[in-house]
Amino acid sequence: MGLFESENQPRRTAVVLGGGMAGLFAANVLSDHFERVTVVERDDGGKDEWRPGVPQSRHVHVLLLRGVEILRRQFPGLEEELLALGAPPLNWLQETAVLAAGGWLPRFNLDLLGFSVSRDLLERQVREHLRRRANIHFRNGHRVTRLCANSDNSRITGAVCAANGDSVTLHADLVVDACGRASRLPEWLAEFGYPEPRESTVNADVGYTTRWYRIPAGWQAEWKMVLLGTRFPDISGGAVVQPVEDNRWVVTLVGYAGNHPPTDEAGFEEFARNLIGPQVWEAISAAQPLSGIIGYRRTENHWRHFEGLKRWPQGLIALGDSVCAFNPVYAQGMTVSALSAEVLDGVLRDSGSAELGLAFQKKLAKMLQTPWQLATSDDFRWAGRAAGDATLFDRFMHLYLEHVLDRIQRKDVCLTFFNVAHLVSPPVSLFRPGLAIPILWDMAKAAVGGGSRSRPAALSR
Ligand SMILES: Cc1cc2nc3c(=O)[nH]c(=O)nc-3n(C[C@H](O)[C@H](O)[C@H](O)COP(=O)(O)OP(=O)(O)OC[C@H]3O[C@@H](n4cnc5c(N)ncnc54)[C@H](O)[C@@H]3O)c2cc1C
Incomplete structure (x- = not known):
């Protein structure tokens, strides 16, 4: 069996719909597994700094340390190029003044080294790397209008695009939707008789x-x-x-x-x-x-639960904001896109194309649980009753986190908290015994009326 074949289907062509961060990260991974990868983007690829397809690029875009780690692995040399282009290096905690939940994080030098770059430059350099790969092609100025399917609609076979007043059909063995928050994938699927996904929204x-x-x-x-x-x-x-x-x-x-x-x-x-x-x-x-x-203003946490659908066509997957978009305050979107590409890579390496489709959406959903929980936990409170009642677990977590923040001046606690927020460590690391036992003890005392916690004081600096 050749590199670009799997047991169930050929891996000749993949088409990625949307050339934002999620689409680019996915294309990079796909180029290791498919003979030809085409990235379709409605923007025309002009030299404008702020392209209209991603209006969010005019706003702060922070790349979390987990995203930096993945970038270093997936795009060797990219970080050095960004630094050479003037992106400032950043020693997190030491060089950043961070006020979290009313208290300043301490300023330790923990060698948490990243960089700070505009979304626009980051995206341009990632695209530049992809251009160096002979099997990745760009179709700019192509707006996807619908998908194509086989005769019984069981397989997606390509996408139809509008370009310069013409209609162009791109055929592919795999179609990847990465059209962002505004993706029309549910409508496109409905045309072929597929059900709409359940959606979760938490809008703070x-x-x-x-x-x-x-x-x-x-x-x-x-x-x-x-x-x-x-x-x-x-x-x-x-x-x-x-x-x-x-x-x-x-x-x-x-x-x-x-x-x-x-x-x-x-x-x-x-x-x-x-x-x-x-x-x-x-x-x-x-x-x-x-x-x-x-x-x-379009900042709500929004998850389309494709993973919960009973029916899903072969030859199609979706990732990035098209599936799950977060309140940007938590700076997770680009890192989650990079993580999604890693999920895709893992599926293609381990299981072959048989695992694409609904099986991929389920694996993706598993990975999305943590960033979703981190983003929505506090947002539930701001959203109020519109988001539904906070569960007992949510209320416990809010209280527990307040106790963690009370101890944030300790180096070990600060590092754990930071690594969770940067998606480097799972939230469960906040429950290691040395931290959890004293916190649970304090919580129990407070619950029986024996103690109260003091709020972090430092509001000015
Ligand atoms: C205000 C704001 C601030 C943010 N700050 C951060 C941050 O600090 N850190 C962070 O990690 N993330 C941040 N994000 C999130 C981040 O921008 C996205 O999560 C991330 O870029 C992944 O998005 P995506 O590629 O899925 O979608 P997008 O970046 O929106 O890209 C979608 C692409 O698809 C194209 N497209 C759409 N429809 C079509 C079509 N029909 N045909 C062809 N092309 C199409 C669009 O032109 C666009 O290029 C922020 C988001 C917002 C809104």
């Missing part, structure tokens, strides 16, 4: 507002990046100052539960001035704006 009504700045010459501060988190229910506004290539800051203000940062200059500045820490206001009042003020 978060608004983003962003402006780009030139970092002032000679700027000195005790941080390279600032993240001001929120705290339910009293601190609904947060912000990020992210340093990126070309000596710029991306400054994103964030507001929960409808407290959306305004998009006019006076309102934007007022919001920044009233944040819980002074760092963001100090930075932007010293810096020269490079852009207008841009808002973004």
Whole structure:
């Protein structure tokens, strides 16, 4: 059996619908398993910095350390290229001022080394790497309008695209939907008689507002990046100052539960001035704006449970935001896309194409559980009753996490918390006995009225 064959079907051609991060990561993996991979993207591939297909790229995009790890493995040399192009290296915790749930994380040097880059540059360089692979091809300026199927609709056989007023049909042994949040996959499948998936939504009504700045010459501060988190229910506004290539800051203000940062200059500045820490206001009042003020509101956690469908055609999979999109505050989307590509790689290596289709969606769903839980746990509280009642488990976790944060000044606790938030370690690591036993003891004491926890104090710095 040749490299591009499996027991059940040939692996000649794969078509990836959508050339965002999820599509690109998937194409990279597929090129090891298919003779030819085509990435179809509605944007025309022009040189504009902010392409219209991904309006979110104008806002802060932080790559979690798990994402950095995968990138290093999947795209050797990419990190060095990004650094050479001006992306600042970042020693997490040491060089970042992070306010989590009302308390500052300590500033240890734990050699948590990543980098900080705009979404646009990261995507361009990943695409550049893919262009170097002879079996990956790009069809830009092609908008997918529907899928094609065989005569009994049991197999997806390709996709139809609109391009320059024409209709183009691309045939493939495997079609991968990576069209993002706005993917029309459920409608496309319904055309062939497949049921709609159940959907889960947890909407904390978060608004983003962003402006780009030139970092002032000679700027000195005790941080390279600032993240001001929120705290339910009293601190609904947060912000990020992210340093990126070309000596710029991306400054994103964030507001929960409808407290959306305004998009006019006076309102934007007022919001920044009233944040819980002074760092963001100090930075932007010293810096020269490079852009207008841009808002973004489509931030709900949204999961289409394709894995739960009884029927699903062969020759099709979906990943990225098309399946599960997160409140961006947790910065998980790109890393989860990279993890999804690794799930795909594992399936193709271990089981062959037989495991593609519904079996892949089930494996993907298993991986998605952790980031979904991390993103929605706090958002449930902000979303209020609209999201349904928090389960007993959710309430336990909220309380438990508050106790973890009470102990965050301890190096070991801080590292564990950080690694969970960066998807490096599973949440279960927060329950190792040395941490869990004293916390559970404190919780039990509080439950019988024998004690109360004090909130982390440090709100100013
Ligand atoms: C405001 C905001 C901030 C974010 N911040 C972070 C962050 O800090 N860290 C992080 O990791 N993630 C962040 N994310 C999430 C991140 O952008 C995505 O999760 C990640 O890029 C994966 O997305 P995707 O590739 O599935 O979808 P997208 O990036 O949306 O890409 C989908 C692609 O499909 C194309 N497309 C759509 N429809 C069609 C069609 N019919 N035909 C052809 N092409 C089509 C689009 O043009 C686009 O290129 C943020 C998201 C938002 C909204």
